Amino acid sequence: MSGSETTHSGLTRRGFLKSAGAVVALSGVSGLVGCTRNYDKSLATTGSEDQIFYGTCRGNCAGGCALKIKVRNGFVVQTEMGEQAQPAFNRICPKGLSHAQRTYSSKRIQYPMRQVGGKGSGEWERISWDEAIEEITSKWKQYQSESGNASVVFSTATGVLSVNKDIYGYLQKLMGGSSTAICYDGAGLSILQKTIGYGLFGSGNNPGCERDSKVVFLVGANAHLALLNSWHFLQEARTAGAKLVHIDPVRTLTSQQCDQFVPIVPGTDAALFLAMTKYCIDQGWADEDYLRKNTVAPFLIREDTGHYVRMSDLGFEPLAGDPDPVTGEETFMDAIMVWDSKTGKPAVADTIENPQLIGEFEQNGIKMRPVYQGLINHLGEWSLERASEICDIPEETIAELARMFAQDGPSTVYMGFGVDHYNGGHKTYQAIITFLAVTGQFGTSGSGLSGVSSGSNVFFSNPNLQVVDAKTGPVIGTVKLASVKEQGAIGEIPLDIRSIFFYGHNYISNVTERLKAIECLKAIDLVVVADIAMNDTTEYADILLPVCGWMETLDIYSGGPVPIMKLQEQAIEPLYESKNDFEIGCLLAEGMGFGDKVSWSHDEYLSAFFDNALCESLDYTLERLKKEKTLALLPQSDGRYPHGANGVFPTETGKLQFYLEKYTRGIGFEGMDNGDEVDEADEQFATFMPPHEVWRENPLIEKYPLQFMSMRNRFTTHSQFYDVAWFREIMPEPILKLNPADAAARGISAGDTIKAFNDRGYVVLKAEIDAGLRPGVTVYPKGWQASQFIDGHVSNLTSSYTIPSMYNNYYFDTLCQVEKCEED
The missing domain is CATH 3.40.50.740 (Rossmann fold)
Known part of the structure; x- marks a missing residue:
């Protein structure tokens, strides 16, 4: 921006598109003209005056790649891959290589x-x-x-x-x-914390464990575009003989590099996993030893409330616990009970070797059953036929997927956030966790959950930032x-x-x-x-x-799936003010x-x-990080850290909790229960909740027959990097993908200007035809800002509908109509 007192926010929409192919204009910023004039040439050469600084790409792409930052005469001129403490994570993508342009973007806010x-x-x-x-x-x-x-x-x-x-x-x-x-x-992250807990590397295996898998199901995950830093682990597994199966409504580059693509009706993944779970139980493939030792399967639940049967329910005195660490006072545990198959009586969980998984019991007038028996009862209606009708997947395909996962492992579900974006998405994650528990595919490198569920919990605590007895306002x-x-x-x-x-x-x-x-x-x-x-x-x-x-300050990288803390050195002085x-x-x-x-x-x-x-x-300090630039959080050099190893889970019970006894809203906002009460019984077992708006029984489909959903954009991280001119040369403006049949029915050809709309709003952009889409599905690459659309905005169409049990943005649960725009 210039130094004038009154300025405008930036380019117009049309103006941005016309200039998108140009290199970022720096001529209006004093002192940068020379850098711009020799920009391309400078990237290809190295002068004696070059300085190299260490840094990280700190946007939330689940990457956390290390950077080497080349500085010449006080300007960032190039970024390239930096080495990390564990070489398996040495990767970089085009966004990581674009920081020189991003640093000097014309969209920078220069002063208050x-x-x-x-x-x-x-x-x-x-x-x-x-x-x-x-x-x-x-x-x-x-x-x-x-x-x-x-x-x-x-x-x-x-x-x-x-x-x-x-x-x-x-x-x-x-x-x-x-x-x-x-x-x-929020749906996925919340329910995974409840079911399998949040450990050092999030709610799942650290990237790299997939290398030991024999079967990988990619669910709601366009990993080739969205998770570039860990995609290579999947390909290494495939090279070693693993079978990769992509379950998704849209055929993408990810699908093409898997062994099998399973096109599923959007928002129906829970039905698929519930049916596969029942099929595995019916076929005798359930891993009952794993269920007994590592999950809540043997815990007794009351028939009347669904709550666990505890010692006090049966008239037993609570067990003495460890003294209170602060007061030293004696504590007691009202322990959860299981049914002892030898004595035919209730016993405290984890005190007997072979608790019963099946059966209906009564004690002290309380009717009860093990969680696993409750699951079997709950799954009664989930036949292959029913799932096939809902998901539009042949019964024999569902049966083979179940067999493959249960019998050919170790097996991993590689999760994305695609299933999170529909009404009831949290129940889909719970259904997947239930499937993993029943098949015993958890706790080893090569089994369990991976993908976006894996996020390094490197949120370092700073005691200076604690406020004792802070009386803050509510969380919204x-x-x-x-x-x-x-x-x-x-x-x-x-x-x-x-x-x-x-x-x-x-x-x-x-x-x-x-x-x-x-x-x-x-x-x-x-x-x-x-x-x-x-x-x-x-x-x-x-x-x-x-x-x-990011290059203009000293900082510490926090978060992401890589088990390494990284330094961000200050490479240049802060620009502007x-x-x-x-x-x-x-x-x-x-x-x-x-x-x-x-x-x-x-x-x-x-x-x-x-x-x-x-x-x-670990004897880690800021001075040591400044010296070494990158520090591994655990000693293994290969990055294999399976979640739930040895059957230990960071949950309330210490077990894999595919059953949720007393459900509370995952993202808990105090005081917001007015009219938003949660029915515990509906949340205890995994269920299939049809999408709210895009479900085929919604009469609104007659008016708005197309589903409106997004996909990851190779050149943005959510809404970041939208202003990098190199990327605009490759992808100059927003597009909306349509299936060929849907486009033909509307007289739309590739490159046409089209309008997508519903009762909430509209967006005008260009059309692209993609035979990889299911009929009735439209897809837009996300990350574009308002100034880049011809008119409107994709987010104008989405709905803020949510449900009492899970406050979440259901981006894909959106209907629309699309029409061709007349040329001016």
């Missing part, structure tokens, strides 16, 4: 700005950092005085996996503000944010949202029902966004705070009167993240 024409006007004025901090903090104080501390909301997601931004969560606690919970891909699901603002309450709790602060989070681009979300932001007094570049959310901010680029998140958070804290709470230097702040048991046991 205030929107003077109202949210969405694109009329900005430049302000100083002092003005920005003073205006924000003075208004926050006013709002909290008038409407309570909870009226200021802090909202983040996984746009940046690092620890610098953790300072904002600390500020929220100090202020007593409210926060938001991520409802993007992002999918519920608009309704909470409209109602002025979160369930029974009054809540007047006066301000919201977004960081690491492009809310408008990622939430469903975009137009409703925009109206929500327009109704909020003060919207503040701290970000690197302009995007869909910044358009509706009142004040923008420029965050420096940008600051790192730590510095911005401290400025805001000082403005709110908490300056004494943020008195650390940046190095002291980062060093405190090593003050935890894991780092202490």
